[in-house]
Amino acid sequence: xxxxxxxxxxxxxxxxxxxxxxxxxxxxxxxxxxxxxxxxxxxxxxxxxxxxxxxxxxxxxxxxxxxxxxxxxxxxxxxxxxxxxxxxxxxxxxxxxxxxxxxxxxxxxxxxxxxxxxxxxxxxxxxxxxxxxxxxxxxxxxxxxxxxxxxxxxxxxxxxxxxxxxxxxxxxxxxxxxxxxxxxxxxxxxxxxxxxxxxxxxxxxxxxxxxxxxxxxxxxxxxxxxxxxxxxxxxxxxxxxxxxxxxxxxxxxxxxxxxxxxxxxxxxxxxxxxxxxxxxxxxxxxxxxxxxxxxxxxxxx
Amino acid sequence: xxxxxxxxxxxxxxxxxxxxxxxxxxxxxxxxxxxxxxxxxxxxxxxxxxxxxxxxxxxxxxxxxxxxxxxxxxxxxxxxxxxxxxxxxxxxxxxxxxxxxxxxxxxxxxxxxxxxxxxxxxxxxxxxxxxxxxxxxxxxxxxxxxxxxxxxxxxxxxxxxxxxxxxxxxxxxxxxxxxxxxxxxxxxxxxxxxxxxxxxxxxxxxxxxxxxxxxxxxxxxxxxxxxxxxxxxxxxxxxxxxxxxxxxxxxxxxxxxxxxxxxxxxxxxxxxxxxxxxxxxxxxxxxxxxxxxxxxxxxxxxxxxxxxxxxxxxxxxxxxxxxxxxxxxxxxxxxxxxxxxxxxxxxxxxxxxxxxxxxx
Numbered sequence: 001x002x003x004x005x006x007x008x009x010x011x012x013x014x015x016x017x018x019x020x021x022x023x024x025x026x027x028x029x030x031x032x033x034x035x036x037x038x039x040x041x042x043x044x045x046x047x048x049x050x051x052x053x054x055x056x057x058x059x060x061x062x063x064x065x066x067x068x069x070x071x072x073x074x075x076x077x078x079x080x081x082x083x084x085x086x087x088x089x090x091x092x093x094x095x096x097x098x099x100x101x102x103x104x105x106x107x108x109x110x111x112x113x114x115x116x117x118x119x120x121x122x123x124x125x126x127x128x129x130x131x132x133x134x135x136x137x138x139x140x141x142x143x144x145x146x147x148x149x150x151x152x153x154x155x156x157x158x159x160x161x162x163x164x165x166x167x168x169x170x171x172x173x174x175x176x177x178x179x180x181x182x183x184x185x186x187x188x189x190x191x192x193x194x195x196x197x198x199x200x201x202x203x204x205x206x207x208x209x210x211x212x213x214x215x216x217x218x219x220x221x222x223x224x225x226x227x228x229x230x231x232x233x234x235x236x237x238x239x240x241x242x243x244x245x246x247x248x249x250x251x252x253x254x255x256x257x258x259x260x261x262x263x264x265x266x267x268x269x270x271x272x273x274x275x276x277x278x279x280x281x282x283x284x285x286x287x288x289x290x291x292x293x294x295x296x297x298x299x300x301x
Numbered sequence: 302x303x304x305x306x307x308x309x310x311x312x313x314x315x316x317x318x319x320x321x322x323x324x325x326x327x328x329x330x331x332x333x334x335x336x337x338x339x340x341x342x343x344x345x346x347x348x349x350x351x352x353x354x355x356x357x358x359x360x361x362x363x364x365x366x367x368x369x370x371x372x373x374x375x376x377x378x379x380x381x382x383x384x385x386x387x388x389x390x391x392x393x394x395x396x397x398x399x400x401x402x403x404x405x406x407x408x409x410x411x412x413x414x415x416x417x418x419x420x421x422x423x424x425x426x427x428x429x430x431x432x433x434x435x436x437x438x439x440x441x442x443x444x445x446x447x448x449x450x451x452x453x454x455x456x457x458x459x460x461x462x463x464x465x466x467x468x469x470x471x472x473x474x475x476x477x478x479x480x481x482x483x484x485x486x487x488x489x490x491x492x493x494x495x496x497x498x499x500x501x502x503x504x505x506x507x508x509x510x511x512x513x514x515x516x517x518x519x520x521x522x523x524x525x526x527x528x529x530x531x532x533x534x535x536x537x538x539x540x541x542x543x544x545x546x547x548x549x550x551x552x553x554x555x556x557x558x559x560x561x562x563x564x565x566x567x568x569x570x571x572x573x574x575x576x577x578x579x580x581x582x583x584x585x586x587x588x589x590x591x592x593x594x595x596x597x598x599x600x601x602x603x604x605x606x607x608x609x610x611x612x613x614x615x616x617x618x619x620x621x622x623x624x625x626x627x628x629x630x631x632x633x634x635x636x637x638x639x640x641x642x643x644x645x646x647x648x649x650x651x652x653x654x655x656x657x658x659x660x661x
Binding site for chain 1: 340341344345348349352353463464466467468469470471472475476478479483596599600601603604607608618619622623625627630631633634637638641642645646
């Protein structure tokens with residue numbers, strides 16, 4: 001253990017592999033010193049594990065109906081109670097984590113690279129390309145995201161895929177802005193000029209040298225945005241525009257419980273608590289990551 | 302500039318040129334603002350036009366029905382102008398919107414624009430009270446947290462601010478209704494007023510609180526207050542979370558400056574350092590933050606209005622969404638988007654105008 005630690009924190013690493021691992025190790029240790037970030041990472045790891053092992057954790061099927069046991073209050077058998085079709089809410093919340101994780105991951109996979117590419121190209125080339133791309137980005141930035149997502153889903157039709165597309169369409173401009181700002185800070189630096197003189201093509205410089213340097217601030221921003229994405233997706237589900245029944249999506253579950261909120265409060269409350277816990281997890285982790293990866297923001301905590 | 306020997310009214314002349322320069326600066330800013338708003342609005346129109354066009358349901362089919370013959374279908378298509386090239390259709394759409402024609406709503410069978418004019422005041426009323434709550438509580442909270450950095454109060458305020466990003470508004474609304482309306486009975490339920498008050502007040506401004514006072518009907522006024530309290534508080538909570546967080550971070554920036562230390566060393570009282578020396582410089586930044594969160598509240602009211610059956614523009618939008626009433630959806634999107642863009646850009650311009658550094 002001690003030798004491993006020494007190897008990781010070695011001041012003069014012998015391989016790139018060792019340097020990268022050492023850097024990750026130092027970041028991880030700094031992150032773990034922040035109690036909120038630690039809590040956040042635990043929540044996210046928990047979410048991933050729960051999603052991965054959902055069928056083994058959930059005591060019952062998320063869609064199997066049992067009309068004899070409908071709307072039971074929380075008890076030792078159904079410890080979040082049952083819904084209007086007698087389904088175990090705990091099992092549904094557990095299975096819902098898969099949908100939430102899927103939405104978050106797909107939105108990130110679609111919108112982050114798109115924003116990253118637009119921002120990096122804009123910052124790297126400058127001139128009219130920059131003006132045009134940033135003009136479009138600014139226009140999208142100054143429009144209300146939720147409303148735009150609603151209108152897109154209205155046109156595309158309800159459903160989880162369309163909700164993901166709609167959220168991704170409204171999420172990329174922030175990443176483009178960040179990637180551009182980041183690119184501008186090292187656009188004039190010597191290593192870019194050196195690579196150019198070596199004869200590297202613009203594509204190669206952007207992909208191999210510009211994009212990797214933008215990733216750390218992108219990761220921070222994405223983690224912070226995750227909570228917003230979860231809330232938007234749940235909101236679409238709540239309005240009946242996102243995941244369709246019988247999928248155990250948390251927002252749609254709250255919407256079903258709305259009818260029973262006065263007498264059977266648990267039907268709507270439990271999925272909401274799941275949303276809050278997971279969103280808070282992303283917020284905490286994002287805050288901690290920002291402090292670690294983005295030293296410039298040090299004073300703004 | 303002027304040598305001591307030159308006596309003529311140089312200072313006066315100097316003042317005029319300076320104020321002229323200031324006016325030039327302001328008018329240039331305003332022109333830029335109008336230009337940007339117009340451009341963004343055009344882009345918004347393009348987006349809504351695109352959304353209206355890519356809708357998979359055939360707009361012609363929804364009018365003539367699927368049993369119509371080919372001739373009838375063609376005639377309707379031409380009558381609706383759908384046979385023209387897309388750019389032409391777009392320009393006629395822009396022309397329609399600019400002349401206030403947003404089409405007819407399928408579900409209410411009225412002009413969308415008059416529907417929107419009817420429901421907008423309800424949203425405005427709720428969002429305005431929400432932002433007032435957010436500013437009155439959020440700003441002092443942020444200042445307090447910054448001046449007690451690291452204390453348990455600071456941690457609680459930080460948690461509260463973070464939860465503004467993590468709690469779904471519609472869930473909070475439902476839980477609030479269950480708790481404060483159904484269980485405790487402290488506030489009235491969904492809607493703007495009780496059913497038996499409905500129609501008593503002639504809308505003048507459309508803002509129920511103002512109208513009922515104008516009519517001198519205090520019963521309706523207090524009933525409306527008990528209806529608006531909960532949704533406005535919940536909206537206010539989200540504004541508060543953002544405003545408190547930003548105020549705290551601005552204040553921390555100021556408090557770490559050397560002039561603050563100087564003031565403290567000179568023996569300036571603590572409250573004066575906090576509220577005069579540190580707070581006054583951040584007021585311009587705060588205006589931008591407040592403007593942004595006001596715009597955000599207009600958007601956030603979509604969810605809250607749905608939960609509280611509040612007859613505002615958000616509720617109108619969601620009802621239209623569920624009925625696939627595309628004209629109404631696009632109309633509401635345009636109006637919310639327009640207000641959002643104007644507030645957004647206006648707070649940018651205000652920042653430029655009020656910031657003393659840019660006034661020179």
